[in-house]
Amino acid sequence: MTSSALALAGVLAAESGSGDGFEAPGLGEFYPEPLTEFSVFGVDFEITRITLGLWFATLAMIVFMVLTVRKPSIVPGKMQFIGESGYSLVRDGIARDVVGPRGLPFAPFLASLFFFILANNFMSILPLAQISPMSKFAFPLVLAVICWVLYIYIGIREQGVGKYFKDILFLPGVPKPMYILVTPIEILQNFIVRPFTLAVRLFANMFAGHMLLVVFSLGAVYLFQRDNFSVIFGPISALMAIVMTFFELLVIFLQAYVFTVLMGTYLNGSIEAEH
Amino acid sequence: MSILAAEEHNPLLPPLGEIIIGFIAFAVVMVVFFWFIAPRFEQVFRARREAIEGGIERAEAMQVEAKAALEQYRAQLAEARTEAAQIRDQARAEGQQILEELRTQAQDESARIVARGEEQLAASRQQVLNELRTHIGTLAVDLAGRVVGESLDDDARRRGTVDRFLDQLEGMADGRAGATVSEGSR
Numbered sequence: 001m002t003s004s005a006l007a008l009a010g011v012l013a014a015e016s017g018s019g020d021g022f023e024a025p026g027l028g029e030f031y032p033e034p035l036t037e038f039s040v041f042g043v044d045f046e047i048t049r050i051t052l053g054l055w056f057a058t059l060a061m062i063v064f065m066v067l068t069v070r071k072p073s074i075v076p077g078k079m080q081f082i083g084e085s086g087y088s089l090v091r092d093g094i095a096r097d098v099v100g101p102r103g104l105p106f107a108p109f110l111a112s113l114f115f116f117i118l119a120n121n122f123m124s125i126l127p128l129a130q131i132s133p134m135s136k137f138a139f140p141l142v143l144a145v146i147c148w149v150l151y152i153y154i155g156i157r158e159q160g161v162g163k164y165f166k167d168i169l170f171l172p173g174v175p176k177p178m179y180i181l182v183t184p185i186e187i188l189q190n191f192i193v194r195p196f197t198l199a200v201r202l203f204a205n206m207f208a209g210h211m212l213l214v215v216f217s218l219g220a221v222y223l224f225q226r227d228n229f230s231v232i233f234g235p236i237s238a239l240m241a242i243v244m245t246f247f248e249l250l251v252i253f254l255q256a257y258v259f260t261v262l263m264g265t266y267l268n269g270s271i272e273a274e275h
Numbered sequence: 276m277s278i279l280a281a282e283e284h285n286p287l288l289p290p291l292g293e294i295i296i297g298f299i300a301f302a303v304v305m306v307v308f309f310w311f312i313a314p315r316f317e318q319v320f321r322a323r324r325e326a327i328e329g330g331i332e333r334a335e336a337m338q339v340e341a342k343a344a345l346e347q348y349r350a351q352l353a354e355a356r357t358e359a360a361q362i363r364d365q366a367r368a369e370g371q372q373i374l375e376e377l378r379t380q381a382q383d384e385s386a387r388i389v390a391r392g393e394e395q396l397a398a399s400r401q402q403v404l405n406e407l408r409t410h411i412g413t414l415a416v417d418l419a420g421r422v423v424g425e426s427l428d429d430d431a432r433r434r435g436t437v438d439r440f441l442d443q444l445e446g447m448a449d450g451r452a453g454a455t456v457s458e459g460s461r
Contacts, residue, residue, distance in 0.1 A: 031284050045292040058300045062307050069315035074323050087316045108313035112304045133297075138289030142297035207286070 008218060025214045030135060030207070053123045054133035061119035090114045090260060098264035102271055106264075109150070113143065114260040117202065121252040124210055125245050134255075135206035137199065144199035147263045152191075155270035164270075198262060205255045209248045216241035412437040 034046035068083025076084055087107075094114075095107035117134065124132035133139050155164040168190050174182050216237050223234035416433055 027284060027286060030286060043291050043295065045296065046290070051293075051296060054296065054300055058304060062304060065312050066307065069312055069319070072315050072319040072322075074319065074326050076319075080319075084316065084319070087312070091316070108308045109305065111313065112301070112308035115308075116301055116304045136289065136293060137287055138293035139297040139300075141289060142294055142301060146298075146301065203286075 057119040118256040140199040140202040148195035151266040
């Protein structure tokens with residue numbers, strides 16, 4: 001039984017019970033009971049429905065993208081056109097325009113980032129799944145750490161160790177006394193804040209989005225159960241759940257795009273050496 | 276109940292297992308993108324760019340060809356025009372020449388006709404003159420015979436006399452027209 005279903009059962013029970021009120025869904029939403037558990041080299045793996053969601057979204061996305069380029073032709077068919085539009089958005093819109101003229105080699109990485117996040121975000125409104133793996137901090141964190149390592153590595157490779165760290169520690173074009181203020185900020189910014197915000201932004205958006213949807217959906221169910229005037233508010237709650245689903249759709253695309261664009265600007269900073 | 280269960284978890288401290296699962300999932304995605312999807316898309320983009328560039332090149336080549344053909348036609352047209360002008364000039368000159376020839380021919384013809392006419396005139400005159408001479412001779416002899424009363428039928432003498440007379444007449448006429456020479460000779 002999923003945690004949402006548990007919460008739903010709780011709400012339904014409240015109706016028959018002595019009216020102990022609406023029990024709002026909490027953090028338990030994100031910790032469904034594991035379907036299976038195992039341990040490899042002392043590391044515990046819990047396979048939950050969210051993990052299945054991650055695998056499903058990832059596989060579906062890979063299969064879709066492979067299908068779009070299975071028979072590539074100069075004049076694209078319907079499938080190829082969809083895949084190509086998405087890939088071009090990242091390749092031209094981010095790798096070429098944001099990262100810069102030398103950004104095209106990063107197009108495959110940025111595209112995998114974008115489509116991986118997009119597919120997993122989409123799980124938050126896909127019926128039956130309805131929770132995004134990205135609302136588990138582990139997954140955005142993995143992506144952010146990979147990005148963090150990559151843009152530092154590219155910075156060192158393109159500018160050399162000395163120049164890369166010197167430019168971060170002592171920002172060019174800043175009056176010397178200001179280094180007292182600027183240097184700690186720059187260090188914090190480049191090595192801690194960037195990856196952390198990258199991960200938290202995505203995680204928090206998907207987390208909050210899921211909470212909103214669950215609260216409004218379960219609230220509607222709860223309000224419809226009560227026989228007093230709260231029946232009036234039931235439809236409002238249900239309507240809000242629908243509206244928030246569309247809003248969630250916007251967030252799904254926006255967060256995937258924002259994550260990728262920000263990574264693009266970080267890569268640009270590493271390649272072009274100008275802050 | 277579920278809230279209590281959640282109290283054990285900190286959403287910002289994920290378990291290691293989840294991180295590894297996430298890493299594997301993303302690694303798979305990256306592998307597929309780097310090995311299959313991105314190269315295929317790049318291949319399509321390259322093919323498309325080449326097709327477009329090839330089309331442009333073909334169009335340019337055709338344009339150059341068309342321009343060359345146009346130039347050729349223009350040159351041929353100019354050549355034809357020059358040729359036509361030359362032919363026209365030549366024809367005009369020839370016409371002039373023919374006209375000139377005809378004129379000369381006509382002049383010759385007219386001169387010849389005039390000459391023949393004059394010849395005929397002279398011949399007729401001579402004939403008339405001879406006839407007149409005979410007539411006048413006969414008349415004069417008749418007259419003289421009547422006057423003298425003797426027949427001068429003796430041909431030989433008559434002719435001699437008449438001829439002498441006429442020569443005298445001619446001589447007189449010549450002397451009148453000419454000078455004193457004939458008079459002197461008489």
